[in-house]
Amino acid sequence: MVVTIIGLGLIGGSLGLSLKQNGFASKIIGVDNNPNHTKEAAELGIVDEVMNLEEAIEASRLVLLAIPVNTAKKILPSILDLAKPETVVVDMGSTKLGICEAVANHKNRQCFVASHPIAGTENSGPSAAFPTLFMQKVAIICEKELCNREALNLAERLYKSMYMKLIYMDADEHDRHIAYVSHLSHITSFALGLTVLEVEKDEKTIFNMAGSGFASTARLAKSSPQMWAPIFEQNSKNLSSVLEAYIDNLKLFKKHIDSGDSDEIHKLMAGANRIRKILD
């Protein structure tokens, strides 16, 4: 099957490598408005051919959208304008409500599958791509009842071909949960990176004294602002209440630390320890 990938960064690039390796795609067409990305993607064997958007959609059965969520929302209607009855368009963005609303009344809505493969690293661009990124991770499909059977079926086959587990939910439900279990993590990490850099002007000190704990909690602070600023914007309402809850918990820690109440600090940590059940 000929597959077009729009956006040749970490996600799009890894899709290209993975779908060629597992045989799902017979040919990968790449679309990216950054000429460095298309060049690099061709060199890395991520794409077989580079085309412009119109040509690519005309030439392929499956179109995968792996670009920042604001751009995805903006261009999806015109992609669906170009869709033939058998075209299937699957987006991969980290927020789902905005993009679903943008095409809710589009005549070709049934060709579109709103999804979110929960996979990524802190790195970006075609050179960050690797074929096993998605393996055994979860992919969420939203509003499956609005896709036609062939579109849904193809999207499911796509994710299953990479050994992903499928989950279905509403778009607003997705955005609410993902604010807690993904978007918040990124903000905690960005803020941690900022705080330490602001205070420790001598970066050698951070380098020398930071252990694996700091590396693990600050890793996501390396993530791409181009990708994440639009996500925070699109999911601002959920994120705002999530951040409020998080700041409240930090204030609770601060209060007990200030008053020297070790028992209360102990209780808070013991409560947080329950995360072990989920992570282990």
Next chain:
Amino acid sequence: MVVTIIGLGLIGGSLGLSLKQNGFASKIIGVDNNPNHTKEAAELGIVDEVMNLEEAIEASRLVLLAIPVNTAKKILPSILDLAKPETVVVDMGSTKLGICEAVANHKNRQCFVASHPIAGTENSGPSAAFPTLFMQKVAIICEKELCNREALNLAERLYKSMYMKLIYMDADEHDRHIAYVSHLSHITSFALGLTVLEVEKDEKTIFNMAGSGFASTARLAKSSPQMWAPIFEQNSKNLSSVLEAYIDNLKLFKKHIDSGDSDEIHKLMAGANRIRKILD
């Protein structure tokens, strides 16, 4: 050399395994007031013999203190009371000012080396120990001018035998920096775990939707309250201002998310991205 390890958890246990494997210790004596720990440590080959504190100090040249920082501060004076002129006592705690002050005027102060090997995981107890925990990590030695030459030399040889890099600084300087690059990370993680658990009552949702980013930022929320509550207590002044700075940065994110100012969010993230220079 006969080495006593007081506290047979992750740190003490890993010291035992490491120092036997590399030949630094001819015999490891274990002291722990938890009988399950001594039993387990003996079964795991961490210690050759279990003794009470007095016997152990009498029988060994080097005494390593790997217990929670409040207990370490409390019992160090009586350990130094028992020290012979050639005894060397090294503590491994994550806060240094309190313990240094506790023995500042002790007649055997010169036998004591205040240090902090920056190594650990989120796991605890003898079964969490492994011999390469310290390898190529940094160990900090504080107030080296207050140790006699033999004590300092032995502590340096100890850490070098495990391929650690040595750094020297004042105890208050250590506590100030470590609040940012280690203690804060733990609080961000505990608070993240708590926040998500409070909201996502259905733990299956977290399990299904949490990706590697959440796992990485919430990992430290599994850490032992027994170890960490005393650290936060001992370093409360530094931690209080660190937490204030961190909360301020989170509020800044929240403000720009609430007002939809993507440019400002972008700027904050780009600033945080500088952490890449240090972590990579």
